Amino acid sequence: MWKGSTLVSEPAAVSGLWRKAGEARAVDALLTIATDGATAVTDKAGVQLAASPFSAVTVSDRVGSVARQLTYPRSGVFETTDNDRIDALIAPHSGKRPGLIHQLERFHPRLLVFVAATVILCAALYRYAVPVLVEVAVAVTPPSVTALMSKSALASLDQAIFEPSKLSPERQKLLSDGFAGLVALTPQAKYEGPAYTLNFRAGGAIGPNAFALPDGTVVLTDELVELAGKDDEMILGVLGHEIGHVDHEHSLRQLYRAAGVTALIMLIGGDIGSGTEDLLIQGSALMSLSYSRGAEAEADRFSVELMHKAGRDPTAIARFFELLRDKYGDKDETDFLSTHPATPERIAETLRYAREVGVSK
């Protein structure tokens, strides 16, 4: 307190410009602050333009060396570019420490530490914090929300694409029993896991397909059953894969992950420029495709394990991929940008994993 005021022997003053509230015209002016905190702005002739206790004046924060404003409410604005002078002048009167952020920003070797910290933090955030935040978000998402989402998703698909299944009740029962047998063997079946249901539909535009919604609703199309012919094991292998997606909560994870990464990029967007921001967002979209391929591979392995546990053929799902490959000529690995791993790779990996599971048990 005392230090600041005793250093200045003559009346502490700083020169600048005075503008009346809302007016463009400026006059040269001098700002003085007395030891008791009374401030006054005078023009060159010594005529007082404004006066007020310091506590009633708003001082703009220091940013680099841009001009500072002292705003006198309803009276006017005193502006000065003499940043050091004004800081010294107001130091004894402003309660808070002046310009903490500005002190951090000054050109100083310390900035190198900030650079290193930023790089490490970015990497750590992406590698550790995002997955943790995703896990937290998945954990706090109430089952009723996923149930609502899944119900409305199925309802809108029913309305727009699907028709009721034309499979015979006997075939449906057979597959449903097999499905229930697999569900009973999932790691979560002992606890209160998702309520798995198997739903038969005529696929319409989406053709031979099977998919899972996050609440455990699994949909199987008639076209896929037809494609499989008499090979019910193969269908169960595919269903095991879908159960794997639900069990690992893939769709929720993927959703939260994409949202979290994009939000983080957008928040520093202003500081990195729109060009770099676009590149990062495109890059993270590419990364999320690879995450999606990882999820598919995980679900494939889940199917292998589950089928093995059920005493069925663990390579059943590989037969399905072979069928797809032969039927649709999916022979080359054109799936680089797709959400699923390339078919030949998946077949090889599934067979390898089935051997591994078979040997270990």
Add this chain to the structure above:
Amino acid sequence: MNDMPAAQPQTAPNYAMRREPFTFTGTTREYFGIWIVNVLLTILTLGIYSAWAKVRRQRYFYGNTHLAGASFDYHALPWRILVGRIIVLVLLVAYNLTLQFLPVLGLFIFIALMFAIPWFIMRGLRFNARVTSYRNVRFDFTGGYWGAFLAYIVGGMLIYGSLGLLAPLASRWIWNYMLGNLRYGGRSIDCDPRLDRLYGQWWLPAFVFVGGTVLAGALAFGLLFGLDFKPVDPASASGWSIGVMMITLYGAMIPLLLVFMLSSLLYRAGTRNVAMNETVIDGRHMLASSIGRRRFAWISVSNLLATIFTLGLARPWAAIRMASYMATVTALDSTGSLDAYASALQNEGTATGSEFLDVEGFDLGF
């Protein structure tokens, strides 16, 4: 101004025109610290500091932009920006959730978004204008919803629908909306760029785009057929052919992106010149813009490359370089005094009191 000898400044036009150049006094040395602290604190606070970061960044750039002996100023309050950002974030999450789980509603959501975007743009422009001052006098923005709808939605669809042929028409609407609705000290700003002049700036980027696309296509085909890769053996799970796919994809995509970027840079620089040169403030001060199109494109591209190859560290240098260049190519041809203005909105409280939305993310959507 009260003691001016020629006593009729309001009625008799003063033909003595002075050219006042814009100057930018920011330095990389100074901005680097501001920038790294902004990024670091934004990450440390999981994004909350980004609102404060924006205010410091804007104050630095505005405060270092000078015209006729005075600088610009940015007055936004950080917590207000924060509230705006939280609102936008919640809307984005809701939008993505709906899209994810109600895909059939996608079309409706898309249409709803089409109608929401102009509102966000309008509010964003208004917010930015009202928190900006020059010589203690605030700007204001009076553009309405349908003007934004015409400029950004109809204009945007026109650009895509006509494959860029009608881009100058959209540019005219956008500039007219952005600058023509600005107010300074209650005085109007006119901006009505002539269509023929905008088309004059259209040929070069159009030529670059078409020529570049042909070249990029040829390159991709060359890669596809030149590299003769074997059909893949199902048993080998090697990543080799994925590598080939990558080369082909990036061989086509990256040149195409570069071509698109280059032509839009050339176009943006050209149309800015046209639009600003036909902008008149208060019927007496004229903006003048003289960007060199190739120089602008070079600065933009080299800035981006420098930023990428230094993992972002060159960004402060790039931002300062661009701001300096933009200032040197901009001027105000002024007749009469710049001192004779007063804020139309006297009370600063009402100027920003109702604005809770800062939606800068939408500014560059098109």
